[in-house]
Amino acid sequence: MFSFCSDPSTLEGGKWLACYLTTGKHMAFYQSFGTVLGLLFVTAPVALLFGFLGAMAARSHFTPMRWLGRIYMAVVRGVPDIAFFLFFVIALDQGIEWLRHKALCPDWTEPVRQGNDFVVCPAAKMPLSSAPQWIHDTYSFSLAVFTFAIVFGAFAANVLFGAMRAVPRPQMETAEAYGMSHRQAFWRIMVPQMWVFALPGLSNLWMILIKATPLLFLLGIKDIVYYAKELGGYKTQAFAYPHPDWRVFYFLGLLVFYLLFTKASQIVLDKIMRRLTHGQATLGASFDKEVTA
Amino acid sequence: MKKLMLTTAALAFSASFATAGETIRMGTEGAYPPYNFVNDAGEVDGFERELGDELCKRAELTCTWVTNDWDSIIPNLVSGNYDTIIAGMSITPERDQVIDFTEAYLPPAPSAYMALSENVDLKGGVIAAQTGTIQANYVANSGATVVEFATADETIAAVKNGEADAVLADKDYLSPIVAESGGTFVFVGDDIPIGGGVGMGIRESDGELKAKFNKAIESMKADGSLGTMTKKWFGEDASTY
Numbered sequence: 001m002f003s004f005c006s007d008p009s010t011l012e013g014g015k016w017l018a019c020y021l022t023t024g025k026h027m028a029f030y031q032s033f034g035t036v037l038g039l040l041f042v043t044a045p046v047a048l049l050f051g052f053l054g055a056m057a058a059r060s061h062f063t064p065m066r067w068l069g070r071i072y073m074a075v076v077r078g079v080p081d082i083a084f085f086l087f088f089v090i091a092l093d094q095g096i097e098w099l100r101h102k103a104l105c106p107d108w109t110e111p112v113r114q115g116n117d118f119v120v121c122p123a124a125k126m127p128l129s130s131a132p133q134w135i136h137d138t139y140s141f142s143l144a145v146f147t148f149a150i151v152f153g154a155f156a157a158n159v160l161f162g163a164m165r166a167v168p169r170p171q172m173e174t175a176e177a178y179g180m181s182h183r184q185a186f187w188r189i190m191v192p193q194m195w196v197f198a199l200p201g202l203s204n205l206w207m208i209l210i211k212a213t214p215l216l217f218l219l220g221i222k223d224i225v226y227y228a229k230e231l232g233g234y235k236t237q238a239f240a241y242p243h244p245d246w247r248v249f250y251f252l253g254l255l256v257f258y259l260l261f262t263k264a265s266q267i268v269l270d271k272i273m274r275r276l277t278h279g280q281a282t283l284g285a286s287f288d289k290e291v292t293a
Numbered sequence: 294m295k296k297l298m299l300t301t302a303a304l305a306f307s308a309s310f311a312t313a314g315e316t317i318r319m320g321t322e323g324a325y326p327p328y329n330f331v332n333d334a335g336e337v338d339g340f341e342r343e344l345g346d347e348l349c350k351r352a353e354l355t356c357t358w359v360t361n362d363w364d365s366i367i368p369n370l371v372s373g374n375y376d377t378i379i380a381g382m383s384i385t386p387e388r389d390q391v392i393d394f395t396e397a398y399l400p401p402a403p404s405a406y407m408a409l410s411e412n413v414d415l416k417g418g419v420i421a422a423q424t425g426t427i428q429a430n431y432v433a434n435s436g437a438t439v440v441e442f443a444t445a446d447e448t449i450a451a452v453k454n455g456e457a458d459a460v461l462a463d464k465d466y467l468s469p470i471v472a473e474s475g476g477t478f479v480f481v482g483d484d485i486p487i488g489g490g491v492g493m494g495i496r497e498s499d500g501e502l503k504a505k506f507n508k509a510i511e512s513m514k515a516d517g518s519l520g521t522m523t524k525k526w527f528g529e530d531a532s533t534y
Contacts, residue, residue: 008333024334090372097373114498116371116391125373130316133357220361220374230324230331233446236469238326240333245450 008240020241029227033257036213036223039145044206046149051156058161069157076154085218089147093126100124137221144219152209159201164190166197196276203269207262228254316355317502319345320375323360324444325466327526328381331360340526341379344398347518351509364424364443367391371496377506378494381463383427385489393497395506397490398519400532404428404488406481407467408452408459415482421448421457427488428461452478461485465527 004011005019020026057069076084097120098112105121112120122128127135167190175185216223232247321341323331332338337358349356359375370378370392383401384394404427406415416436422429424441432439440457442448445466451457459481460467471478495503513519520533 024336025331028335090368093374094372110498117496117498118372119496119498120373128316129318129357129376130355136359217362220369229444229446233324233444234449234470236326236473238330238339238469242473245453247450 016241020243023241025227025231028222029224029231032222032224032227035141035221036216039141039148039213039216040210042145043148043152043209046145047152047156047205047209048202050149050153051158051160054153054157055160055164058157059164073154073157073161076151077158081151081212081215082218084151085147085215088150089143089219092143092146094118097124097126100126140220144216144221147219148209148212148215152205155205156202159198159205160194162201163194163198167193196273199269199273199276203265206265206269210258210262210265224254224257316357317349317377318359318375319349319356320359320361320366320370320378320380321345322363322366322380324363324446325381327469328463328466329379340522341381343526344513344519344522345377345379347513347522348506348509351512352505354505362443363426367494370494373496376496376499376502380494381466381491382494383488383490384492385427388494391497392494393499393503394492394494395503396510397492398510398513398534399491399523400534401486401488401490402532403464403484403486404431404461405464405467405484406459406461407449407471407478408481409455409478411479411481413458413481415459418458419456421451421460422462423448426462428463431485431487432461463488465531468528 002015002018002022004015005022008016008019011019054069054072057065058073060066060069097118101108101112101120101124104123108121110119112118127139171189171193172185175189180188213223214225217226228250229247232245232250234245235242321329321337323329323337325339327339329337329339329341336342337360342358345356345358361369361375363380366378366380366382367388369375378392381399382388382394384397388394406413406420414437418437419440420432420435420437421440421442422432423445424443429439429441440451442451445462448457448460448462449470452460464480464484467478467480471480493506495506510519513522514534523531523533
């Protein structure tokens, strides 16, 4: 990075630290904060969408649809996250490769399962083994977003399902009295009003999602916790910048990051809550008026 | 404009299909210096990086490097996320049931106990070892209590923190740590001769690739370059082929 960094063994003090903190590996560490934030900001809306669809399905008048929604909520919420992340991702990846194998290599005669091995033709590999590293990274990142969205979508579905039920029945009856169809009443009356009931649950989920990001490493993505562990670990003379075990400093840094991030989230969520309760005949709105008055 | 972009994207896509040939993905742990580690530039480095690149050159293969957790390094090989394991993995009968090994590129090397002082109880104490290693297996059968960690680095930290009395690991891994600790760490007891040499792990269905690497390893043994490389990374008195 700096011109004086060419021979690390001669450096001392501040210069050594400046060079140390700007090595390629540290740069990758700083970038991984972006990876984590990116994951959060992509996953949250997708999970919310899954949750909304799940809740709608669970309320459906069409029985198989209702069953589907309820099974999704029950099964995904019941399976431990780690088991889900280990099993589901490998299964999903192999499923995609198997479909591509069927489509792209119809002439392939060898079986896909050979003992322990899972073998598809080279053209069906996802991504191709010749693809540059960033494609591999993007692919595993997409798998991660999808998996996180399914898991958190199930919890969000449950929260939204409850929130939809919490909207006072007279509101819906009034809508019907005005001649709105079932669909119109759902979109115009229920959905705008349910958010205030859903928000506490959803904000919990957001906080849990923030803290669940270290699970990324299970999916082969190098997140901030991986780098903190890797960079902080004991370094012998085999490395250009040998140092003792510094993990405690790196993890302190992560602690500060997570605390600041959850604090900032809390501020934003409080603002949203104030907006949503505005003008509503709920305790939250009147309480808020007293506090801000 | 949109159409143009789509065409370019389609072209780029088909081009990447056309070049889908022999790229071998080399899987390693990247946390076991001097065998393999991720250097300060963020690249895979170490004895196995240099060896792997040379083997690929001799076998006329294009290789790329991937790191993977030690814990799941075998499952990810058999499910096809990469094509080889080159991560200081000892050839054992248990592993050989799941994957295949090339012939050894490092002869059987001893393991050793490392602790803070010489008077620790190796038979009845608490010994740290990395999960899924021959050392963890050995400690479990020795009567001592084994505590397992995901990385080798954490086993060292455990001894330093007093969480474990000693650590059992490859002596080649521990030697630089003992030498640079300024007397904090010492070797305890005799060397333990376990392990059957270190080889590359290959899927059982991938006989062709195994043959290619075997040929390359043999040629490096024959012209002495493997011995030179081993001495460069493990010191002059390392046992070599």
